Amino acid sequence: MANENRHRIAILGCVGVPARYGGFETLADNLARFHADTNRPEALSIYCSRPAYPDQPEVFGKAKLRYSRFRANGASSVVYDAATLRDAIRCGTDVALMLGVSGAVALPVLARQGTRIITHVDGLEWRRGKWSRPARAFLRWSEGLAVRHSDAVIADSSAIADHLRHDYGVEAEVIAYGGDHASAAPQPPSAAPPDLPEGYALALCRIEPENNVDMILAAFTDAAKPLVFVGNWGDNAYGRALKARFRNVPHLQLLDSIYAPGPLFALRQGASAYIHGHSAGGTNPALVEMMHIGHPIFAFDCVFNRLATQDAARYFTDTASLVAALSTPMTAEQGTALQRIAQRDYTWAKVGAQYFDLFDRLAAR
Template sequence: MKVAMIGHKQIPSRVGGVEVVVENLSEQLVKKGIEVDAYNRKSKYQKKYKQYKGIRIYEVFTVQKKRLDAIVATFFATLKALRRNYDVYHYHAEGPCLMLWLPHLFHKRVVVTIHGLDWQRAKWGKLASKMLLTGEKFAVKYADEIIVLSQNIKKYFQDTYGRETIFIPNGVSKATYRKANLIKQNYGLTKNGYLLFLARIVPEKGLHYLIEAYKRMDTEIPLVIAGDWQYSVEYGKKIQQMCEKIPNIIMTGFVQGELLYELFSNALLYILPSEVEGMAISLLEAMSYGKCCLVSDIPENMEIARGYVETFRSGDANDLREKLEKILQEPDKRELLGKKAQEYVLAQYNWEQITDATIKVYEDK
């Protein structure tokens, strides 16, 4: 079987959850004997690969503009992929679905993974949101199968379009533990000595609520904010300005590799205040490291949580502050929640099982 992966930015990369999913899923598919080609968007910032862990990599032209990047890259990726006659064309995210009509026109098998309801995300303007919603409707019309990452989004597609979808969650790998070496050298951080937010810095992640809550706390425990704002520059500048006025906030920028492993390994608590999610990869990863997590109570987070994390009311900085102060006073509870969370995610969100379920979708006709 030959599969084309289309719609992500680049792999290997951690620029977003889509990229983490495409990389891990493709790697597992290759291990099971499936040929996988991934169509990366051309970028001067990304190392060029022809092959990565058995995945063939093809670069496609795009434009470096937020509102055009995905659609231009997907158009050229689709044209390139159609010349190679794949068994499955697997598209990721709603924007790239605007091109589904092309493989559908040639009677190709099209599978789509909806990583979230992208048109709801605050970083997009009215026109971009409308185009993303159109992409969603094209998925409903042209995809042979639609994979969703949460039961909440599955219900949304059924209620809105009467369209059946297949629930297959994201996966997570076993934690890669590291001692606090780089983070101590670079930021003065020690084991269990900081709070961690690790995600893209975009409005829907709700980081401004966390900063407001932290500002109102009487604590000397540093708050580490790890992530970049390449696709939401105005919001990133706003966050920077907020942080400049508050002691003990450390902004690391984008992290990956050893620095990422160290930040997860040594955090006291992981916090995710998002207002919109598909299925948060960073939350799964924090749980896999055995970390106590405090997350907003949106349905997509609650679906992962299942009583293994602490929650607060989404969009409520006061409730976040109260829950933060409370959990910081309960070390035994933090340890117990972290241990249970780790056991749960490694059992329920196993990449091998998720890959097998995806292959079944590819094969079912």
Template structure:
């Protein structure tokens, strides 16, 4: 009997796929890296030949393959703000004449280099828009202009434009008249790690703290999270996991906002088992973000059956499948510090009930964002370009 994977590729040969725009594998930085890591491994499992381009300076060792995925290491740039595009340009040039079937760029900045593979290779070029980087507060005027050009290019240049949420699909249809394919992000389920050294390090009690995970950048609004938390009536500590991303002054500002309140704990970036321990032993996951594509941190927290408090961004509502909020999946009006504080009070006072709702949500998210499903959607999008 044919396997399920082979049946999805009836009359289609395995593909040679290049992925450009990530820092590399294994993922240890952000959401895009996690998505590419999971997707690449799953596509290899389905019989494809996948190469991921890595920034050589971001890894101490350079193994040629991880999980069946070929790795190519190329240098980036030390100049702030241009590293991703420089690395993508070098990756695009590297692919010329190497027989790839699909060259897949991830994120707007790297996607600007899709013009090179469109012009100088026979491969089909694909760009995934993980979020509207041209609307992020951390960029200056020139960077925003370049990213705005990249957004327009992502709708015009590639054979296929993929987006990670229905909200982004609607934006591209409205702003650019571009039909896109929605390819939900996927993550591996976070392994449950018994409370131990990481919680001890920060003097935390299992199941009794709020946690927020993400880069410390203005559009994720951790300043609002701190303000909302300080208005809440709760004795649960607030743990903020993450570091600056070219936003060191903003990180300093956050620490000033929390000064004098020992309940607010900055851990810096956490990875691997340290992150898994911090996330899976939390009481509540909170995100106050103003701008997202389809945030992997929220998906991971939901799949870990953590009660959620999230701003009511369309992408957050898409993940939680709720507009009004429900037990374990609460939403509040984006930017409303008072509502956030009230929600933290409510959830903090009713953890057991909220956990019951979160467990029901986790079952649905496991099915919706499992790696095989995401890989199948990508695979179909790749094969659809072969007729173009």
């Protein structure tokens, strides 16, 4: 491509790269890898939270890393997102991708100086039970600002796009997540955590009410089935209470969050099935990652999970229905069907091409 097409692209709104936290970080990480692996011509920058990266590397792949002193999560995310967006505009960015709506309060007042802004609205954050009523009201207001004041909006699920069309009259770009990185064996290989129960099912998520953690733990307790559940148990009162309640159930193993690729890969590969309790949000990254592994999946019955798995999983709505579902395990062929869906629809090659096509279209306006 010609040099005049070397557009300046900035990604902001995540903790940073390399990914160590959640779905947005994994998205930024893999967009940077796609950019480098395909030798894209754009000048790519990614904003990172300095407290999370004390070593502060200057580049990741071919992307330049820029650091903010603010933390990227919690209430400070509003300042973090707004400050990094302001800096991206000052640096002459052609297209800024905002991951999440926290910084949308700045959109009506910032002088953009030609910068095009894309907002990834994430899931319906204002529906999440972990937020207080004032926080949910703020997030709903921020969602409206983001949709009305962005040059383009991304939804990771057609159900989210339907909501944006119905509530705001806006047509969103629907781009899901890739998950094929989860099926790539790290080198050198690593072992899974020791003493895992034989034939265990795996659950892996942030320990929050809308992920139905209590429902899953109660079902496996009642069914007397082995479960390994990985999450940030100590980060909130909900998680601490559940860990205290279920920690002595013999066939349950509650592990703290695991981010290292080697042990995480071994843990996923060794599972007999995956249990997905998320009820809010769109196409969940953890779900499409596990679809690539090829295990049977039991998912909470909501429109987002049915769309992501294309009705090929087994679904539950409460403790009793999960116990009933576990009594007749899914077959290996059902896991293979989910894997085929993932290999067709949820790869970083496909997702990366969609993002950079959108960047180029906006930059060329």
